[in-house]
Every structure is written in structure tokens, then in C-alpha cells.
Amino acid sequence: MTNFAKALQALGDAVAALSSAALADDGLRDRSDDELLHALGAAAAVNRGIEAVMVEAVGLLRERDELRAHPDRTTTRYGCRNLNELVQRATRASGRSVSDLATASRAVQRRIATSTGKLLPAEFPNLRAALAEGRVGLDAVIAVASVFRRGGVGTTGLLAADEELAAAACGTGPEAAGPASADELRALAQVWAAYLDPDGAEPVETRALRKRGLTLGRRDGDGLVPVRGNLLPEVAAQLRLGFDSVLNPRGEGAPPMGPCFSEAPAGAQPDDETGEPSEAAADSRSWPQKQHDALAVVLAAAAASGELPTLGGAAPTLVVSVREEDLVAGHGYAHLPGDDEPISIAAARQVACAGAVQRVMIADNGRIVSLVTLERVFNHRQRRAIGLRDGGCVIPGCRVPPQWCEVHHVEEHSRGGPTHTDNGVLLCWFHHRTIDTGGWQVRMIDGVPYVKGPYWWDAEVRWRPVTKSPSRRLDRIAPRL
Numbered sequence: 001m002t003n004f005a006k007a008l009q010a011l012g013d014a015v016a017a018l019s020s021a022a023l024a025d026d027g028l029r030d031r032s033d034d035e036l037l038h039a040l041g042a043a044a045a046v047n048r049g050i051e052a053v054m055v056e057a058v059g060l061l062r063e064r065d066e067l068r069a070h071p072d073r074t075t076t077r078y079g080c081r082n083l084n085e086l087v088q089r090a091t092r093a094s095g096r097s098v099s100d101l102a103t104a105s106r107a108v109q110r111r112i113a114t115s116t117g118k119l120l121p122a123e124f125p126n127l128r129a130a131l132a133e134g135r136v137g138l139d140a141v142i143a144v145a146s147v148f149r150r151g152g153v154g155t156t157g158l159l160a161a162d163e164e165l166a167a168a169a170c171g172t173g174p175e176a177a178g179p180a181s182a183d184e185l186r187a188l189a190q191v192w193a194a195y196l197d198p199d200g201a202e203p204v205e206t207r208a209l210r211k212r213g214l215t216l217g218r219r220d221g222d223g224l225v226p227v228r229g230n231l232l233p234e235v236a237a238q239l240r241l242g243f244d245s246v247l248n249p250r251g252e253g254a255p256p257m258g259p260c261f262s263e264a265p266a267g268a269q270p271d272d273e274t275g276e277p278s279e280a281a282a283d284s285r286s287w288p289q290k291q292h293d294a295l296a297v298v299l300a301a302a303a304a305s306g307e308l309p310t311l312g313g314a315a316p317t318l319v320v321s322v323r324e325e326d327l328v329a330g331h332g333y334a335h336l337p338g339d340d341e342p343i344s345i346a347a348a349r350q351v352a353c354a355g356a357v358q359r360v361m362i363a364d365n366g367r368i369v370s371l372v373t374l375e376r377v378f379n380h381r382q383r384r385a386i387g388l389r390d391g392g393c394v395i396p397g398c399r400v401p402p403q404w405c406e407v408h409h410v411e412e413h414s415r416g417g418p419t420h421t422d423n424g425v426l427l428c429w430f431h432h433r434t435i436d437t438g439g440w441q442v443r444m445i446d447g448v449p450y451v452k453g454p455y456w457w458d459a460e461v462r463w464r465p466v467t468k469s470p471s472r473r474l475d476r477i478a479p480r481l
């Protein structure tokens with residue numbers, strides 16, 4: 001085996017010389033399109049061969065760990081919690097890539113029968129052969145394996161599918177099509193699975209129960225966390241009710257069907273009767289964006305309800321850590337627990353404004369010197385009074401009702417703003433999050449909130465008193481009646 005590793009190392013050196021010529025010396029820059037495509041294809045072929053070796057090695061490591069007692073396992077001896085961690089260390093690949101290797105190895109690895117000690121054929125023997133010949137790569141094996149992973153297809157059917165799919169991947173299938181890409185192979189595998197799956201007659205609900213799920217992906221390059229999943233209809237209905245109660249509290253108007261992407265309305269028309277800027281034009285969020293913000297509100301309300309199980313002895317509390325000087329200065333970064341990538345100071349400020357703050361003083365050597373909790377949360381009576389005064393999020397056009405709003409310190413607490421009703425206004429999650437950047441300004445004049453809107457909403461751009469409270473509106477109208 002030492003020779004095997006040595007041979008791979010020699011190959012690695014040869015590849016490194018080529019990649020150096022391509023990148024460090026800009027050797028590919030003056031090549032023709034044709035040459036570039038040839039280079040790409042050849043590199044992919046080398047890559048497929050390397051992937052085959054990695055898939056086999058990961059499969060064998062797993063098999064040995066499964067057969068050995070805990071203290072003798074490779075993972076234990078190398079001080080790793082599990083195989084994924086061990087392989088990450090050996091390959092420097094991401095956890096996700098290592099999971100892919102494991103998934104592929106389950107499909108194409110030959111196993112030892114525990115009863116007889118004999119070597120059994122792989123689940124997909126033809127795919128294994130194609131992998132060995134460098135004709136299919138990791139992508140293709142995963143495309144096939146993931147389609148059949150949920151089971152339900154017998155061995156005979158699986159072997160028939162394996163033969164056809166491996167032939168399609170190599171371009172030697174009966175239809176004489178060229179070698180299939182991984183995506184084409186997945187589509188083909190889905191056709192086979194649908195044909196072979198004997199549980200086609202399974203009651204819809206049982207299948208739905210099995211298929212239910214919700215996953216949060218990893219934060220992507222755009223700073224967003226993808227959400228994927230399938231909800232049971234009753235769970236979706238409950239979620240929709242939550243959205244409606246936040247976005248459409250008075251049951252006015254129907255939400256648009258399907259996604260609707262609207263721009264900030266240009267030249268919004270003033271209200272005919274009062275001559276003031278129209279409220280309807282003020283909210284420029286698309287419907288999916290509104291649903292996202294409503295979800296934030298629903299989750300915060302659930303966390304604050306006291307009905308959720310506690311975590312570490314406290315209600316599930318979102319904790320954001322940030323350097324105090326960055327929070328005050330308004331630039332720099334903050335962090336969420338368990339996430340290496342930073343979040344913006346604006347996000348940290350929102351949490352700090354509406355929640356409690358713990359100031360932790362840390363000495364140069366890292367020792368905690370002092371721990372102070374700053375009480376800056378508006379109490380229930382203050383909240384109720386502010387709710388009565390403001391009647392909901394004070395930003396024009398926003399219909400989030402008071403019970404779903406956060407109380408915003410107009411004068412920031414860190415700049416001396418008191419936790420007093422004269423300094424607190426109701427803002428929904430979204431308008432609180434974007435209060436520094438969204439074009440809306442809020443100030444208190446004699447204890448009453450005033451809003452200055454962006455030019456597209458109010459051509460005069462002046463301070464206007466705001467309230468959504470029915471009783472206060474009546475107070476204002478009554479003298480005119």
C-alpha cells in the first residue's frame with residue numbers, strides 16, 4: 001500500500017506542475033477555446049479517477065470501524081468523534097463533501113458478509129465498475145444513490161437499473177446517447193425509481209408523513225441561509241395563519257397569489273382627502289420578503305411566550321456577541337453562537353435595542369473581569385401604554401399590530417436614551433432592523449412619535465406625527481366633526 005500512496009503522490013506532483021503552469025504562469029490565458037475545453041475535459045477525467053480512490057478508501061475505513069470494537073476503531077485511535085471528522089482532517093474537505101463520499105461509498109462498496117466472511121458484490125456493481133474505469137465520477141454515483149436511498153426497490157430491480165444507468169453514464173446505453181451528465185443521470189434514475197417503486201399504491205398520507213422535513217442549509221456567499229423542506233398541510237396552514245395575523249391583521253385585502261416583486265413605488269400619490277402621503281404606497285417589500293419578516297416576528301413571539309422548553313435554564317434567547325466600541329461606533333462585526341461568519345452591526349443593534357444587554361469586561365489576558373447586566377427592556381405596563389399610543393408599527397403603510405412589534409429606543413440606550421415611554425416607539429421586526437438604512441427617520445417631539453419619510457413617499461420630506469391607534473385617531477378627528 002505504501003507503493004500505492006507513493007504512486008498517487010507522484011501523480012499529485014505531476015498535476016501540481018500542470019496547475020502551476022496554468023495558474024501561476026497564466027499558461028491557459030492565450031489558449032484557444034478548443035484547447036481550454038480539452039484541458040477541462042481531461043482534468044475532469046483525472047478528477048473522476050481520484051474520486052474513485054477516495055470513495056473506496058472512505059468506504060473501507062467505515063467498514064473497519066463498523067467491524068471493530070470501539071477502542072480499536074481508527075476514528076478513536078486518531079482522536080476523532082466520527083468518520084466524517086477523520087476524513088475532513090485527512091482530506092481538508094468540507095463536512096458536506098465528506099458526506100458525499102460516504103453516500104457514494106455505500107452505493108458502490110463491496111462488503112464482507114458477517115456470517116461467511118466472503119466478499120459480496122456492491123449494491124450497484126456496474127456503477128462501481130464504471131467508477132473504477134474513471135468513466136463516472138462522484139457526482140454521478142450520488143445522483144443515482146440519492147434517488148434509490150429511500151428504499152422500496154427490490155434487488156432484481158436495482159440491478160437492472162444499475163446496468164442501464166451505468167451504461168447511460170458511459171454512453172454505451174441502448175439508446176446510443178452520449179455519456180450522461182450527473183443531472184441527466186439523476187433524471188433517468190428517477191424514471192427507473194418511479195417504474196420500480198412498488199409502494200406507488202401507498203396511501204398519500206403515509207408517504208407525506210415519511211417525506212416531511214425541514215432543513216436549514218449553510219450560509220451562502222450572499223449571506224443568506226437557504227431553507228428547504230416539505231411541510232404537512234396542517235403545519236403549512238398554521239404557518240400561513242401566523243403570516244396572515246402579522247401581515248394582514250385586520251383581514252383586509254387578499255395576499256397576492258404567488259411571488260410578487262414590486263419596486264419602491266415612484267412618485268406615490270398623496271391621499272386625496274388629507275393631502276398627506278398615502279400609507280398604501282409606503283411598503284415596498286415583495287410578498288416573499290414580507291413572509292420572511294413575518295416568520296421572524298412569529299419566532300420572536302414564540303420565544304417570548306414562555307411556552308417553549310428552556311435551553312440551559314433560560315427561555316430560548318438569541319445571543320449576539322459584539323465588541324462594545326463597534327456597537328457604539330456602528331461599524332465592525334457581530335457574531336451569532338456557533339457560526340464562524342460574522343453578522344452586521346445593524347443586526348446586533350436591533351437585538352441590543354429590544355433585548356437585555358450583558359456587558360462582559362475582559363482583561364488583556366482573556367480573563368473575565370466583570371459582568372454587568374443592563375436592564376433596558378420595556379416592562380409590560382410600558383409596552384401596553386406605548387401600544388395604546390402607537391397602535392402598531394409607526395412606519396406608514398406597515399400593518400404589523402402592537403403585540404407583534406418590538407419597542408425601539410429612539411435615543412439609543414448606549415447614548416443615554418432612557419427606557420421610558422417618551423423614548424420608546426413600536427416598530428415591527430423589519431422596520432426595526434432597517435431603521436438606520438431604510439430611509440425612515442423617527443423622533444420624539446413632546447413624547448409623541450414623528451416620522452420623516454423618504455422623498456418617494458413624501459415629496460415635502462418633513463416630520464409628520466404618526467399613530468395607528470384607533471382611539472387616538474378618533475381624538476384627532478373629533479374636533480373636526
Ligand SMILES: [Zn+2]
Nearest residue numbers: 393398428431
Ligand atoms: Zn413595520
